[in-house]
Amino acid sequence: MCFPAMDGVADLVNCAGKTGARDVLELACALHPAPQLGPVETNAVIRANGCLVAFGASTLLRLLTSGTTRLIVRLDACSECRIGKALPHIEQTVATVRELFAQSENANSVVALTAPANGWQVRSVYEAKNPPVSRREMFGVFSLESKRLASRAFANAESQTGETKRGPRERRRLISVLGSASSNRSMQLQAQGLALVRLIADDKCTACGTCARICPNGALQFTTPTRDSYRLAFVTAACMDCGVCASVCKPHALQRDGMPTLAELLAQEPITLRAGSLCACDKCGARFASVAETRLCPICALRKADPFVSRRTPA
Numbered sequence: 001m002c003f004p005a006m007d008g009v010a011d012l013v014n015c016a017g018k019t020g021a022r023d024v025l026e027l028a029c030a031l032h033p034a035p036q037l038g039p040v041e042t043n044a045v046i047r048a049n050g051c052l053v054a055f056g057a058s059t060l061l062r063l064l065t066s067g068t069t070r071l072i073v074r075l076d077a078c079s080e081c082r083i084g085k086a087l088p089h090i091e092q093t094v095a096t097v098r099e100l101f102a103q104s105e106n107a108n109s110v111v112a113l114t115a116p117a118n119g120w121q122v123r124s125v126y127e128a129k130n131p132p133v134s135r136r137e138m139f140g141v142f143s144l145e146s147k148r149l150a151s152r153a154f155a156n157a158e159s160q161t162g163e164t165k166r167g168p169r170e171r172r173r174l175i176s177v178l179g180s181a182s183s184n185r186s187m188q189l190q191a192q193g194l195a196l197v198r199l200i201a202d203d204k205c206t207a208c209g210t211c212a213r214i215c216p217n218g219a220l221q222f223t224t225p226t227r228d229s230y231r232l233a234f235v236t237a238a239c240m241d242c243g244v245c246a247s248v249c250k251p252h253a254l255q256r257d258g259m260p261t262l263a264e265l266l267a268q269e270p271i272t273l274r275a276g277s278l279c280a281c282d283k284c285g286a287r288f289a290s291v292a293e294t295r296l297c298p299i300c301a302l303r304k305a306d307p308f309v310s311r312r313t314p315a
């Protein structure tokens with residue numbers, strides 16, 4: 001069953017789409033005491049349904065890639081807010097989008113407004129829940145179509161199920177918006193706060209498959225296409241950079257290798273980290289990655305080198 005998003009993103013995107021000319025769009029939270037007062041260059045101010053912490057990088061990117069050239073995020077009232085702890089998270093989201101935009105466009109496309117300034121004026125404010133009504137909708141001619149268009153915001157990301165549903169909703173939205181917004185597939189996603197990573201596995205990998213079994217997101221896949229071969233593959237989009245896989249890999253074969261490219265994030269097929277042949281351990285029969293002149297699996301080799309290893313207290 002697929003539940004609709006309740007975080008206000010669809011309302012915000014829908015409202016932004018209906019405000020018409022909006023080169024400069026301003027976002028304020030539901031608790032902002034005076035969103036109507038602000039910079040004169042703003043074309044439209046939208047008051048969200050709740051705290052701005054609900055909006056991840058994908059939402060800001062979505063706005064910036066669908067008509068808005070400059071996005072102002074109002075944080076000037078956050079220090080007085082009773083929610084209080086959200087500010088660092090919202091600032092991180094803004095910083096993440098600025099880092100992403102710094103590679104291809106103007107980083108100043110999104111700015112956080114942290115303090116009032118002289119010369120502010122009164123502007124009208126749209127409520128995200130109550131977007132402006134177009135004449136078409138007023139007369140009800142295309143009401144069904146417009147509702148359908150509104151609910152299509154992030155539709156790809158929201159409707160994914162089963163095999164294609166990878167990672168939490170914010171990740172799916174991010175992939176959806178990056179995939180449609182940028183044609184530069186070789187762009188490296190250099191930005192903090194995205195929980196993205198590129199993993200590599202070196203030749204110390206013994207093909208035990210532990211990393212794939214423990215990965216909570218199914219980002220690592222260990223398969224044995226034939227009895228004598230194995231493949232360890234990685235789904236960049238599903239990995240949340242939790243580090244669990246590397247911590248359980250006894251030979252320390254898994255390592256982080258910077259940030260992925262957009263092409264890697266959007267890849268439909270898992271990326272092969274290691275593939276090779278398997279051989280059977282001379283002693284216990286377990287199958288492991290075949291290495292020249294090695295006839296014992298890593299556990300039997302360890303026990304041979306130190307027969308009391310399993311009785312020792314771990315260091």
Ligand code: SF4
Nearest residue numbers: 205206208209211249
């Ligand atoms: S990377 Fe490490 S945990 Fe994963 S299969 Fe290879 S040896 Fe095992």
Ligand code: SF4
Nearest residue numbers: 215239240242243245
């Ligand atoms: S870092 Fe976490 S999510 Fe990513 S592959 Fe490793 S265990 Fe899976």
